Amino acid sequence: MRLNLNVNGRAMTADDVWEGESLLYVLRERLGLPGSKNACEQGECGSCTVYLDRVPVCACLVAAGQAQDREVGTVEGLADEEELAPVQRAFVDEGAVQCGFCTPGLLVAADDLINRVPEPSDAEIREALAGNLCRCTGYEKIMAAVRTAAERNAGTGISGSTGGDRE
């Protein structure tokens, strides 16, 4: 089948998509956007988290056809060209990235959180990121990164990225 969708603000088309393919497969293998990761294919690890119409979802659990004519936001769309998004900058600065395989999904989930809740408590951060597994960091520096991103946002009045204008 042919799939038309908007990814990171650009209209995209994938041809010859097999009906059994997931949105994740189409992004990674057909649209040249391998930033979203495949680590469990069961919606358990969150590594493939993307925005679908501005709501974070596990792209591995979305059939490609379900994304027809919809808006998808991936980790590749978080940065504003050269400028890293606040969560991206904070993950680098705080050492929240080791192997980095979980990072793209965590960034989308964290970006969504600080857009919804500008000053999240630690309990709120933990709840929001509970669906994203990380095996390297023990999560402490991820907590620090989200706190830092939220503080910097509060300091500048700049909101987050892709999901930032969500009502």
Next chain:
Amino acid sequence: MSNTHAPAHRPQDLDDAIAGGVGESPLRPDGALKVRGDFAYSSDLWAENMLWGATLRSPHPSARIRSIDIGPALRAPGVYTVLTAADVPGRNLYGLKDIDQPVLAEEMVRYRGEAVALVAADHPETARRALDLVEVDYEVLEPVVDAELAARDESVPKVHPGGNTVRYQPIVKGDPEATADVVVSGTYTVGMQDQAFLGPESGLAIPGEDGGVDLYLATQDLHSDRKQTAAALDLDPELVRMTMSGVGGAFGGREDLSMQVHVCMLALRTGRPVKIVYDREESFFGHVHRHPARMYYEHGATEDGDLVYVRAQLYFDGGAYASKTPVVVGNGTTLGVGPYDVPNVSIQGWGMYTNNPPCGAMRGLGAVQPAFAYESQMDRLAAKLGMDPVELRIRNAISRGGTTPTGQVLDYPAPVAELLRRVRDLPLPAAHNPDTAPDIRDLPGGASNTTHGEGVVRGVGYGVCIKNVCYAEGADDFSTARVRLQVVAGEPLAMVHTAAAEVGQGVVTVQQQITRSELGVERVNIHPNDTEVGPAGSSSASRQTYVTGGAVQAACRAVRDRLLALTAERFGEPASELSLAGGKVVSAGSGVVADIAEVLGSEVVEETREYHHRETFPLDEQGHSERAQVQHAFSAHRAVVDVDTELGLIKVVQLDCSQDVGKAVNPESVVGQIQGGSAQGLGLAVMEEIQVGEGKIRNPSFTDYLIPTILDMPPMNVDVIERGDPNAPYGVRGVGEPPTISSTPAIVAAIRAATGEELTHVPVGPEHVIG
């Protein structure tokens, strides 16, 4: 700093020291790529005309292969080739220590999940479906599933023709029959843990025009992979070129081969690029796990709490192939009494073949299992003596100058007692206030709203451990570094080339830091890891900062010497008076001589050096060795847990760690290693176990094999001390493994303190703590 009156740049201006050197915490060079989603992991690779490979695996833990019919699979549309053992061009065996594992099963399958056949097709789903069309006729046999029985009972069927014992090692020190006034004994078991790295096994093989193959992959050791792969492909190693792609974690699980030979065979046969990516279920079958163990311990002590003897028998289940089992037995037995001074020791260790999933390297290799047992024993002994468990540990702690059970004298700091005191003195969390309603998110069960505090009890526990760093028992352990210095765009630029696998730990950052400190240049690029430079050995055994750090240091110093000789030649200053700092050559007598860039001109100075750590020696039949291991590392944990004794739910409230790292080359990365390692120890303590029944893995998914989430991992106080090892580059001591080892017994001790249950198995489950 004002630059209003700054003069034009002159070489005589000695700038501030170069930022980002040893002891600082510069950001990792791959961080920005990783947060952008632009870092190319091995599973992200793509090539024109690429096919997808898939692997048929045995459904039986033990069976004879009567026949394989690939015809129906080969005829399926979209399928390009189907390969079996008959197609392995070279040696159909590989292995890290013992070369005992077939690339593709031949006659026998010895575990459920063993690779039997390969398919290449134009779509991953086509390849997977073709696997169902390969017809294998198996004669199913009774599997060997009990390692201890295999060790004790000669009538157990032999998994391999040579017998079921991979390694037996006794360690005897002092009087093996010693007696004592106070004796405690116990039997302890450790479940099979999975590395659960998030990036699944994957690689892209591209056939070369010269008959060779280029493989882009995620691994811990390129040269080890190349050696084994070339032998299986019957190719000159020079024709098997391996390049590291992004590695999504490793933790020991990428030391053995997985898809390496398979994907090269498919590429060479089809003449097209082939990619293999395991899914999570296949990953559970596609790599080795942590050895499950059953351990019998007896500790004897005086009434005052001085250890008199430790006797132990350790049975490690190695599964169907040897992998790192010999090393697990070596580490488990030599480190089997823990970081304590014990005059009389008798330990026997067995590593056995069974038809269970193969076990091998995982963080804390062979030291994790006995640490749970000996620390449980120390708590039991403290209770029997009526002593404080930390005081008992401090009283018996090994220290510099102490002798290990193998007879090795520790000739470097061993601050075990200090670590215990320090971790005990870290701040404790506040107790729940009985007058206010608790935030249920802080309680066991969390937002599931299973308790408002009723039935919840708190406990505090301690654990301390010892781990050897680098390869041991006579292995020639070394790494290679090539450092090139030249002027690019008017400034000196250093390029560091090693094969040291960056698996997330940050060895790329460490190499940059060492080069900046040694050469006094700011710009340091890291060449991609490949086999065009000599071996680095594996990113394991907490060894890369030690050995690759040592190699980079040595190569930098060789480059420096050439640079100083050039300066001496051109500027007439004696080389012995010269050094490098802040991008300049400086003379002890006359100050700044010249910019490095000026000295270099158009010259390219390149040097390659190996770093070998000091020699180690094998154990004799009594387990003695002057120096079995090159270095030991120590960490201590304190855990605070809340347990809902009605539902058996456990919440680790706080987990604190004191660790000696010798020299923190990158302090922030050191903390990251301690936090991450502690989380894996927490997983083993309360949640992670591969359930194996009749040789079959019952829970090969992240739905059923649970690893800690951000809700499971508590805040940590991390206390790093630096008691340098005079034998190691910069005094470094391996960092990665100890925190995985001492966290587990600390958490279990805290659960024991809360519940009063004995708890002789990890992971502790709800059934163990319900009062």
